[in-house]
Amino acid sequence: MADKPAGARTGLTRQAQLERMAEALRSSSAGADWALLGEQVRVLAPQLRALAAHGPWNAAERQACARLRAAHDAAQETAAAASSVLAARLQQLNSNKDGWLAYAMHSDTESGTSQL
Numbered sequence: 001m002a003d004k005p006a007g008a009r010t011g012l013t014r015q016a017q018l019e020r021m022a023e024a025l026r027s028s029s030a031g032a033d034w035a036l037l038g039e040q041v042r043v044l045a046p047q048l049r050a051l052a053a054h055g056p057w058n059a060a061e062r063q064a065c066a067r068l069r070a071a072h073d074a075a076q077e078t079a080a081a082a083s084s085v086l087a088a089r090l091q092q093l094n095s096n097k098d099g100w101l102a103y104a105m106h107s108d109t110e111s112g113t114s115q116l
Contacts, residue, residue, distance in 0.1 A: 014051050018064035021047065022071035029075035032082060037075060044072070 012020065021044065028037040057065065 014054065015061045015064045017051060018061065018068050022068040025071040025075045029078045034079065037079065
């Protein structure tokens with residue numbers, strides 16, 4: 001079975017496999033499933049090498065590769081934007097930490113449950 005093209009093993013053409021990979025990236029990115037997106041990106045290069053090992057790409061496959069590249073780029077931009085939002089939120093939380101600690105200590109003192 002190792003000598004059969006990748007599409008023969010999966011029942012899908014290379015173009016269909018590329019389209020499926022692109023859709024998976026779009027879906028996990030849109031759903032903010034960062035763990036799944038990370039796994040998909042991790043296996044992307046080996047999958048592409050396996051597909052490329054079966055000969056030159058035809059025009060439709062090259063177009064599917066371009067769509068996969070666009071999906072990858074869009075997923076990277078989405079992840080970077082989410083990372084920036086998270087970094088800003090963490091910075092905001094860190095900036096307010098002293099105030100929250102002071103409030104918590106004051107509340108504990110008023111209720112008589114201070115551990116200090």
